[in-house]
Amino acid sequence: MAERVRRPDQHAAVERDVLVRYLDAWTAKALRSQRGGTYVECGGFAADALRVFGEFSDRLDDHHLELVIIGSAVPEGVPAGLSVRVAGDPRDLEVTGPVLTHLDGPDAWPLVAPMARGKGHEVLVTAPAGDHPEQGCSVELVAEDGETRLLVFLTADEKHLATFKSELWAVDEFAGIRYRDPRDAEGILVDISLTPQLLPLRRALVAELGRRGRRTVAELQRFTLLETIYRPEDAVGALTSAVTAGEVTREQEKGRLTPRTVVGLP
Structure with a gap:
């Protein structure tokens, strides 16, 4: 850099x-x-x-x-x-x-x-x-x-x-x-980056799932827009890493996350 x-x-x-x-x-x-x-x-x-x-x-x-x-x-x-x-x-x-x-x-x-x-x-x-x-x-x-x-x-x-x-x-x-x-x-x-660090967003999304229960990715994208400094599209990357780390579960185990995918806490 x-x-x-x-x-x-x-x-x-x-x-x-x-x-x-x-x-x-x-x-x-x-x-x-x-x-x-x-x-x-x-x-x-x-x-x-x-x-x-x-x-x-x-x-x-x-x-x-x-x-x-x-x-x-x-x-x-x-x-x-x-x-x-x-x-x-x-x-x-x-x-x-x-x-x-x-x-x-x-x-x-x-x-x-x-x-x-x-x-x-x-x-x-x-x-x-x-x-x-x-x-x-x-x-x-x-x-x-x-x-x-x-x-x-x-x-x-x-x-x-x-x-x-x-x-x-x-x-x-x-x-x-x-x-x-x-x-x-x-x-x-x-x-500042077009691909920013997503750890703060990942924590915020996990906390939101803890407060409100299972959500669609679309709902969490709207939460990201309204309640964080991140863009809606950043939610997909943050949730993907959270799923990989075992912090978040998803209904469909394979494939990319889509707005309709439902995620929740283990």
């Missing part, structure tokens, strides 16, 4: 990468919908958002897509066809259609509930680790020196959550950041 290169701000690099990747997927979907969408930037990533929107410049004229910047000036490079405005308080915004909001910093938490309220409203929070409401998909970003920040994503759309999880594991694996699931009692640090 190549040697990791330390960056001046490891957290910002990963936060920006996750945000840009998800915003790209979100924008593509917004431009396929007649409702369009509004992106609200309450941190320091407005210039990055403009670069994302610039990739769709040939489609902006025929769709409603708006960037709202909270508390700072509009950066250079606004692509033609994109509506841009500056506002003081995100809670006072009047918007229609889907909304994606990025909140940053320790003062973000009181804004989460009002910005997540409404159909199609999603929130991505980047903030210092510490006391915070237990909500959404939460991931701790742990730097090489142990400094930790928190990434939280809230959505009512499970397909969007799955997309976010896919982008989460696709960011730069050499950024010097590892992930930790706040719900993992053992607090294991996991390297």
Whole structure:
């Protein structure tokens, strides 16, 4: 494996990468919908958002897509066809259609509930680790020196959550950041990878089987999506290793696990 290169701000690099990747997927979907969408930037990533929107410049004229910047000036490079405005308080915004909001910093938490309220409203929070409401998909970003920040994503759309999880594991694996699931009692640090370490997920799935009894793989994939930092497809690998280790039994002894396969504890 190549040697990791330390960056001046490891957290910002990963936060920006996750945000840009998800915003790209979100924008593509917004431009396929007649409702369009509004992106609200309450941190320091407005210039990055403009670069994302610039990739769709040939489609902006025929769709409603708006960037709202909270508390700072509009950066250079606004692509033609994109509506841009500056506002003081995100809670006072009047918007229609889907909304994606990025909140940053320790003062973000009181804004989460009002910005997540409404159909199609999603929130991505980047903030210092510490006391915070237990909500959404939460991931701790742990730097090489142990400094930790928190990434939280809230959505009512499970397909969007799955997309976010896919982008989460696709960011730069050499950024010097590892992930930790706040719900993992053992607090294991996991390297960023398209094929991540699955031990924390394996333990979580075995614990879920202990609480609720026999489940289908599909049910455990949904649990993985909603209750862990992992992707639904990761559940198959974690369950396969648990079956091999004798921690989990399956109804059909041979063949690959499928969504209909029922598994349980011995």
